[in-house]
Amino acid sequence: MIVRIVKMSFHEDKISIFLDNFEIIKKKIRNAPGNRLLELYQDKTNKSVFFTYSYWETEQDLENYRNSELFFEIWTTTKKLFNNKPEAWSVDKVVSLV
Numbered sequence: 001m002i003v004r005i006v007k008m009s010f011h012e013d014k015i016s017i018f019l020d021n022f023e024i025i026k027k028k029i030r031n032a033p034g035n036r037l038l039e040l041y042q043d044k045t046n047k048s049v050f051f052t053y054s055y056w057e058t059e060q061d062l063e064n065y066r067n068s069e070l071f072f073e074i075w076t077t078t079k080k081l082f083n084n085k086p087e088a089w090s091v092d093k094v095v096s097l098v
Helices: 012-030 059-066 069-081
Strands: 002-009 035-042 049-056 087-091
Touching: 002 059, 012 035, 012 069, 049 059, 059 069
Parallel strands: none
Antiparallel strands: 002 049, 002 087, 035 049
């Protein structure tokens, strides 16, 4: 299992565009081969900052998604809305308490 965390910061007037688009594409991302979870978070103090957490079965599944036409379409639209360079991390889950 690999967890992908992406931090994105948007121009304030572009947040609604991002959210509207995310509503349309979220199930496509979630249904990508190897994806097991997709979550979107918004920072409590800076409403322009969002994080996605996605869980992938393997690194290859993540790479396949990142090289897919779906990702290209999503990223082409989303990157135009940023007010800062996005940051991304691929991490291994060490502990999870439920």
